[in-house]
Amino acid sequence: MVGYLVRRLFLAVFVLWGVATVVFLIVRVVPADPALLIAGSDAPAEQLAQIRQDLGLDQSLLVQYGRFLGGAVTGDLGQSYSMKQPAVSLIGQVLPNTALLAVLACAVALLLAFPLGLIAALRANRAVDRVVTTGSLFTQALPNFWIGVVLLLVFSRTLKWLPSVGLDGPKSLILPTIVLALPFVSVLTRMIRNGLLEVMGESYIQTARAKGLPERIVIFRHAVRNAAIPVITIVGLQFGTLLGGAVVTESVFSFPGIGRLLVTSIQLRDYNVVQACVLVIAAVFVIINLVVDLMYGFLDPRVRLAK
Amino acid sequence: MTTTQTGPLNPSTSMSGAPLLSVQDLTVEFSTAAGVARALDGVSFEVSAGETLAILGESGSGKSTTAQAIMALLPKPAGAITGGKILYAGRDLAAEPASKVREVCGTEIAMIFQDPLSSLNPVFRVGAQVAEPFRRRRGMGRRDAWARALDLLKRVGIPDAETRINDYPHQFSGGQRQRIMIAMALALDPKVLIADEPTTALDVTVQKQVMNLLADLQAETGMAMVLISHDLGVVAEVAKRAAIMYAGRIVETGPIRDMYDHPAHPYTSGLLDSIPSQSSVGGRLKPIVGSPPNLLNLPSGCAFNPRCPFAIDRCRELAPTLRTPEGWSEGHQAACHLSEEMLAHV
Numbered sequence: 001m002v003g004y005l006v007r008r009l010f011l012a013v014f015v016l017w018g019v020a021t022v023v024f025l026i027v028r029v030v031p032a033d034p035a036l037l038i039a040g041s042d043a044p045a046e047q048l049a050q051i052r053q054d055l056g057l058d059q060s061l062l063v064q065y066g067r068f069l070g071g072a073v074t075g076d077l078g079q080s081y082s083m084k085q086p087a088v089s090l091i092g093q094v095l096p097n098t099a100l101l102a103v104l105a106c107a108v109a110l111l112l113a114f115p116l117g118l119i120a121a122l123r124a125n126r127a128v129d130r131v132v133t134t135g136s137l138f139t140q141a142l143p144n145f146w147i148g149v150v151l152l153l154v155f156s157r158t159l160k161w162l163p164s165v166g167l168d169g170p171k172s173l174i175l176p177t178i179v180l181a182l183p184f185v186s187v188l189t190r191m192i193r194n195g196l197l198e199v200m201g202e203s204y205i206q207t208a209r210a211k212g213l214p215e216r217i218v219i220f221r222h223a224v225r226n227a228a229i230p231v232i233t234i235v236g237l238q239f240g241t242l243l244g245g246a247v248v249t250e251s252v253f254s255f256p257g258i259g260r261l262l263v264t265s266i267q268l269r270d271y272n273v274v275q276a277c278v279l280v281i282a283a284v285f286v287i288i289n290l291v292v293d294l295m296y297g298f299l300d301p302r303v304r305l306a307k
Numbered sequence: 308m309t310t311t312q313t314g315p316l317n318p319s320t321s322m323s324g325a326p327l328l329s330v331q332d333l334t335v336e337f338s339t340a341a342g343v344a345r346a347l348d349g350v351s352f353e354v355s356a357g358e359t360l361a362i363l364g365e366s367g368s369g370k371s372t373t374a375q376a377i378m379a380l381l382p383k384p385a386g387a388i389t390g391g392k393i394l395y396a397g398r399d400l401a402a403e404p405a406s407k408v409r410e411v412c413g414t415e416i417a418m419i420f421q422d423p424l425s426s427l428n429p430v431f432r433v434g435a436q437v438a439e440p441f442r443r444r445r446g447m448g449r450r451d452a453w454a455r456a457l458d459l460l461k462r463v464g465i466p467d468a469e470t471r472i473n474d475y476p477h478q479f480s481g482g483q484r485q486r487i488m489i490a491m492a493l494a495l496d497p498k499v500l501i502a503d504e505p506t507t508a509l510d511v512t513v514q515k516q517v518m519n520l521l522a523d524l525q526a527e528t529g530m531a532m533v534l535i536s537h538d539l540g541v542v543a544e545v546a547k548r549a550a551i552m553y554a555g556r557i558v559e560t561g562p563i564r565d566m567y568d569h570p571a572h573p574y575t576s577g578l579l580d581s582i583p584s585q586s587s588v589g590g591r592l593k594p595i596v597g598s599p600p601n602l603l604n605l606p607s608g609c610a611f612n613p614r615c616p617f618a619i620d621r622c623r624e625l626a627p628t629l630r631t632p633e634g635w636s637e638g639h640q641a642a643c644h645l646s647e648e649m650l651a652h653v
Contacts, residue, residue: 212444
């Protein structure tokens with residue numbers, strides 16, 4: 001187990017290095033001059049040159065790359081030239097907001113999807129199941145931004161129950177949480193339904209019944225534990241994705257999270273912040289993946305004990 | 308070793324008398340998209356304490372459906388008992404809802420399954436699974452229940468049971484897994500054990516060990532056993548009586564020796580001929596030609612007639628019922644119009 005962990009962490013370093021390199025190159029391939037964006041298109045040539053020198057953009061690509069990697073290793077991802085702050089501290093300000101949103105969305109999704117999936121599985125192919133599965137397909141088909149805009153129009157603009165933008169108290173978390181949770185509820189519900197149905201057909205469920213256990217214990221002890229294994233994986237991965245910032249949703253609600261920071265800094269060609277955001281998002285994703293793998297081992301002894 | 312026993316200890320007292328489990332005219336139907344399949348059609352048999360009845364047949368003949376029907380394990384909502392009785396201790400299990408039948412499962416009638424790996428829950432320690440009947444059905448505490456589980460694991464011959472009780476099913480060999488299944492089934496001292504192909508998934512050498520274990524445990528507890536198999540060789544040493552199933556019906560039943568020596572149904576004789584034996588080493592196996600019929604579209608008359616080398620017109624028109632062939636002993640029955648001719652041949 002320890003060996004496995006060390007190996008995985010070692011691999012993670014390579015993944016992050018790859019991500020860092022790719023984002024570094026992409027940012028520099030994009031045709032736009034940060035100096036022009038900062039100083040304006042009618043600025044004199046000397047001023048532009050000065051800005052480029054300040055940002056280190058006059059150096060060769062290799063030197064820039066070296067500086068970037070060196071900084072990344074020591075936790076210094078450079079300054080934001082649009083916001084005059086270290087990129088790391090900018091991310092530090094918005095990441096907790098995104099994390100809060102991600103936790104809420106996953107929690108809401110699980111709380112809704114588990115009972116729905118369970119009911120649908122236990123009443124498979126009957127009316128309740130049809131309603132649940134069709135409903136989940138329907139909500140999944142709705143685009144995120146559209147739901148966001150509709151909810152905004154109804155609850156903020158017309159009814160004036162909830163704030164429309166920013167993060168100002170718990171009320172402003174409600175709409176973004178719903179928008180992020182809704183499609184996830186659909187996926188999870190059908191996963192839990194299908195997973196449970198599959199598990200309920202397994203021989204060990206017959207065994208549990210043949211032991212004379214009440215159906216309640218057969219389902220909640222024997223079936224759910226097994227059906228949970230793939231669900232945990234999906235929840236973990238989705239959580240990782242949400243932690244990486246729900247770019248669209250955060251933009252619709254002007255939510256101060258890492259997704260919106262990323263979009264803004266791309267628009268401003270704020271190289272350092274873009275690089276920092278992508279790197280942090282990748283790191284978060286890698287870590288969540290690792291945690292999911294460990295959870296998997298915790299839930300499934302066949303994985304845990306296989307060397 | 309014997310601390311777990313509360314059931315009948317003395318086979319001699321419980322062996323005699325009325326049958327423990329009596330299945331009468333049992334009919335089970337599955338509704339599928341393509342129509343209604345009659346998986347069991349008027350199946351009757353009974354088994355007494357201390358006795359072993361073998362139910363034999365090809366896959367799809369209704370052997371496992373019989374077991375599922377008794378244990379209320381028929382896949383819902385497709386499968387249902389549509390006729391007949393399952394009598395146990397004055398109750399008709401066929402008429403009771405699954406939740407009521409469940410109360411009898413484990414304590415009175417227990418079952419072991421074909422594939423011991425998929426029949427054990429992969430995420431729980433074997434100790435927890437063997438202890439579960441004690442905890443959930445007897446309300447014992449964890450410590451006591453695990454102590455009983457340990458006794459059982461030793462009793463079924465799991466080596467080093469003290470440590471292995473904490474292992475998971477995938478860490479055991481096939482034979483040991485089946486031993487664990489047996490331990491689990493015997494936890495609450497059932498009076499009847501239904502073993503559904505208990506050795507099919509096992510190596511030949513291990514098959515023998517598991518069959519011996521079952522026979523020993525039966526001798527010890529005096530339980531009745533219904534041994535479901537497709538392997539005539541495996542059951543011959545353990546069971547005294549057998550019922551041969553074909554397309555959801557019992558086509559021949561009687562003392563296993565009589566049937567093996569004097570099969571009164573062409574299907575039985577075909578099954579016997581298809582066993583690889585010493586005398587035919589190097590020769591070709593003799594399979595039964597054709598394949599089992601589609602339950603959705605059974606042939607008219609006797610279901611076996613398309614594969615039967617002796618079929619006459621009557622076989623295609625009239626389905627034969629179980630009867631004792633003229634001049635043969637009561638208890639040996641076959642569902643064939645030509646049993647007398649069959650018996651005269653051999």
